[in-house]
Amino acid sequence: MEHEEVRIRRGRRSGLTLIIAIHSRALGPAAGGIRLRRYPDWRDGLTDALRLSEAMTAKNAAAGLGFGGGKSVIALEPGTELTPARREAALLDLGELIESFDGSYFGGPDVGTGPDDMAVVHRETPRVFCLPESSGGVGSSSAPTALGVFESLLAGAAHVFGSDSLRGRTVVISGLGSVGGLLARQVADAGARVVVSDVDESKRTADHEWVTPEKALRTPADILVPAAVGGVLTPELVPELSAPLIVGPANNQLTGDAVAGELAARGIVWIPDFVASAGGVVYVLLREVEGLGHEDALDRVRAIGVTVSRVLDTASANGTTPLREAQSLVDARLISAR
Numbered sequence: 001m002e003h004e005e006v007r008i009r010r011g012r013r014s015g016l017t018l019i020i021a022i023h024s025r026a027l028g029p030a031a032g033g034i035r036l037r038r039y040p041d042w043r044d045g046l047t048d049a050l051r052l053s054e055a056m057t058a059k060n061a062a063a064g065l066g067f068g069g070g071k072s073v074i075a076l077e078p079g080t081e082l083t084p085a086r087r088e089a090a091l092l093d094l095g096e097l098i099e100s101f102d103g104s105y106f107g108g109p110d111v112g113t114g115p116d117d118m119a120v121v122h123r124e125t126p127r128v129f130c131l132p133e134s135s136g137g138v139g140s141s142s143a144p145t146a147l148g149v150f151e152s153l154l155a156g157a158a159h160v161f162g163s164d165s166l167r168g169r170t171v172v173i174s175g176l177g178s179v180g181g182l183l184a185r186q187v188a189d190a191g192a193r194v195v196v197s198d199v200d201e202s203k204r205t206a207d208h209e210w211v212t213p214e215k216a217l218r219t220p221a222d223i224l225v226p227a228a229v230g231g232v233l234t235p236e237l238v239p240e241l242s243a244p245l246i247v248g249p250a251n252n253q254l255t256g257d258a259v260a261g262e263l264a265a266r267g268i269v270w271i272p273d274f275v276a277s278a279g280g281v282v283y284v285l286l287r288e289v290e291g292l293g294h295e296d297a298l299d300r301v302r303a304i305g306v307t308v309s310r311v312l313d314t315a316s317a318n319g320t321t322p323l324r325e326a327q328s329l330v331d332a333r334l335i336s337a338r
């Protein structure tokens with residue numbers, strides 16, 4: 001196991017399986033979200049926690065943060081009913097487990113949880129970020145995440161097209177959720193033609209062109225933005241992609257690292273998701289844990305664009321992939337911390 005520590009506990013109030021995986025604390029306390037979702041078996045939740053905590057090490061290191069990688073999972077097995085009371089009990093149980101790490105792990109929202117849930121966790125531990133504004137936190141991380149992706153997109157456009165102007169470019173956004181919705185507005189305001197897609201038809205409005213989720217990733221475009229779920233860039237899809245630039249917030253977009261090489265071989269520039277999607281975690285950790293002001297934290301989010309430019313330029317100069325260069329950046333930070 002590459003991870004430093006994993007704690008698995010049955011919640012004393014909720015009876016649910018709670019998992020906290022700490023991948024690395026080399027750069028500082030581990031930080032990563034609290035996922036609450038259904039799994040066929042709690043061991044699948046453990047697999048998720050191991051994979052996601054490792055990805056958080058990479059995300060936090062690439063962003064230059066003094067935090068390591070960790071992740072919490074509250075695993076709901078088939079047949080488990082989640083009443084509001086049991087949900088609250090599970091969040092309190094998780095808060096207690098976070099507190100047992102004595103400040104070496106901070107949790108925040110992830111799939112299945114949000115700022116209001118963090119206020120519940122906060123009743124058991126102060127080691128939680130993204131609290132609602134009414135509780136003294138910064139609330140949702142979607143806006144800084146979207147800003148970091150937007151800066152990455154501009155850096156990618158400058159690299160691929162020789163200009164970061166989006167005027168006249170076609171941008172396809174797959175997933176019109178809290179981050180995708182903000183990005184759609186930002187790229188439209190920057191002059192792009194925006195085509196959007198979502199499995200939820202209620203997201204369809206007159207604001208943007210619409211394409212079905214099946215067609216979205218193959219739609220002719222200059223820039224493709226995966227903003228829904230992970231695992232969308234498969235070896236089978238690579239030959240059918242048309243956009244020369246892919247950048248988006250969805251975590252773990254590639255089904256395997258080899259896909260990065262296949263994309264590069266087709267001349268497609270893929271910006272690693274753990275670099276592009278770090279804006280939210282950068283902003284909330286700097287604001288709520290390190291006490292930076294709003295503008296200073298936003299500057300650090302905008303700096304993601306500088307990192308992306310460096311990664312893309314180095315990959316071009318070395319004839320490697322952006323994934324390889326971003327991983328080298330992470331490795332260098334972790335080695336220098338030893």
Ligand SMILES: NC(=O)c1ccc[n+]([C@@H]2O[C@H](COP(=O)([O-])OP(=O)(O)OC[C@H]3O[C@@H](n4cnc5c(N)ncnc54)[C@H](O)[C@@H]3O)[C@@H](O)[C@H]2O)c1
Nearest residue numbers: 141142145175176177178179198199213228249250251280
């Ligand atoms: N919110 C953040 O701060 C943040 C930070 C880092 C990474 N991310 C990642 O970015 C992605 C988007 O985050 P979000 O907060 O906007 O999530 P969200 O849940 O608000 O939105 C996701 C949207 O994708 C849609 N969707 C689901 N499956 C789809 C499919 N197959 N095709 C098209 N649409 C589909 C959903 O209906 C929803 O509208 C997620 O993968 C998330 O893990 C988010």
